[in-house]
Amino acid sequence: MLRFCLQLQLSLESCVYSLLENGQTYVRDTGCISLLLQLFRTTLSTSEKNVSDENTDPCYQLWSSVCSTLCACVNNPQNEDNQNICYSVFPYAKEWLESCTEPEIVRPICSFLGLTVANNSYVQKYFASIGGLATLAKVLLELMHDSCLSHSSMKLAVVVTKTLDACIANNSTMGVVLAKYHTVSELLKLLSNETLSTGEKISIILTIGHCTEVCAEQLSLKLYDNLLNVNDAEELDVQVRKRCLQNYWKKIHFAQN
Template sequence: MKTDLHLLLECLKFQMGNPDSQKGALVTIYSICQDNSDACEYFREVGGLMFVSNLAKSCTHSIVKEASLFTLGVLAENNVYCQQTLCTLELFEDFCATLSKEDSSLNLKRMSVYVLLVLVSNNKCGQNLARESGCIDMLLLLFREILIKCNMHLSSKAPGELYQLWTSVCSALCACVNNPQNDENQKLCSSAFPQAKDWLQKYAQPEIARPICSLVGLTVANNSFAQGYFSSVGGLDAIAEVLIQLVADLQGNQSNSKFAVVMTKTLDACITDNAICVKRLSKHKITSSLIKLLSHETLDPADRFSIVLTLGHCTENCEANQYELLKSNGLPLMIQLLAESQDDELNKAATFVLQNCRQITERVFASVKQHSPDSKEGSPPDLMTATEKRIDEYWIKAKHMLHKIESLQRLHSKAS
């Protein structure tokens, strides 16, 4: 492997006037280095990484420039030392310049975005350089402009190069704000929210909405400023409306249910630990739609967990959503999940929902008793709905289930 890489590097150096030979050498280099950290490290040590980086910057042949960028991406993706070496302000500024030029080919822009994505992934230094160099500003500009240029009404035809560039831009922006979470970049990327909201309302189709949901979800995650701004521009309302419509149109459609789960996860990121956003969401009566989605037969355990967790955040300190869950028959569904599921995380999420609804359920239960025919007031029984009259039976089961869980938790705490 070392001999091959050494010879290939020499080939690159002595074939400067032969772009086809250089491209062939680069293709072989990244083939060897793919999924091979040791090969990447050796190529870096012998100067190959910096030579390819300089080649990507100075070469005038597009096929060599694009192959050089792809090779850099492969090297950085498979070896953290290559990633660190390439994290320079100069290189990021080169990316910014390439992306800003009208005469840069779509493929060259895609390769630049790919390398940028690799350099910011799981890398705080790369994230900060992306902001300081203006790369994030340029990515946000491309995010807004490309979709308009595509005139995106996607049909059954294969997505074009512009669409592929747009999805790459979305992925790069996601990496700029997440893992590790970068508050400054989240605030910067929040500027995309008004356009994202408009597109969610206009293009309620997975090909467009999924990348937007990823960007929104990661930008608002654990960030009250971003959550509040997204809500203020109508983004929370837009997601709720799309989700409600998706659930209404389920009818055994598995692709629709998967898309609805994506919207649910985004909604959850927008409201977690944010009481103001939860309260705003309650006007949409989203809880009943989530209960309906949870009952869909095509869901896998991970999907169910996401929905139940969202229900937990919806009902946390929000009586309107808690009452909506009770009216939607959500209480017995939570109890059924606890009784049947072997998934610890799902059980914890269902317990979270039950705990949230404990007080309001007991109040409704007391109200039912007060207005029952056997009560002193003797109020007519038809004052309460049939669903409300069943709550007392379900709550007895729920309290028994919660008591068992609490007992197990105490035993576990003593054992540890």
């Protein structure tokens, strides 16, 4: 079994490079992508939370290679057909994130999620519908609580942030879900960290922008409505003044007669 896992791992890694040469369609047509998704679901169990020996554990190495290959199946270039197949394992990815926040698990899953939802509003909506956004927000919250003690948690929080951004980039209305978890406040805390690179800070700023985009639109609509109300009130006031003035001159006219 060990030898088989190692051989399959090497085959998957070589498959990644072939996918970069327009092999994505072939992987789908031959059913290989279905096998990859099956391996993603079954190679590791969420009950096996100890991945400290990931460098020597053949099952973890196989699972990690599967994640990398699936990433190549949906990206570089973006392959919408493959994205629409790969999202079927999102519930399993969500379950992993709910049970384990180890970098060895979170990083591969976030890479897979981010590339599978990228520029695909349908897949983004599905991920949100199964509670995926809420799960990512909870993971971010947990990592931020650990970040004051762990530099690795801070870096991992940036990875989760980028994934969140990919999940709402084409459907900013879904960002409303994140308000419950005070995601923007947590992102602002993350942004204030001086150890982050410029690129990481830009990613955080973009995510904040997408999270607040709907709120900005709603605020704009409210301001517009208020402006209309003010204009209506001013118009009503003008009409009242005109009527009062007309009544005044009528009274004077009748008094003179």
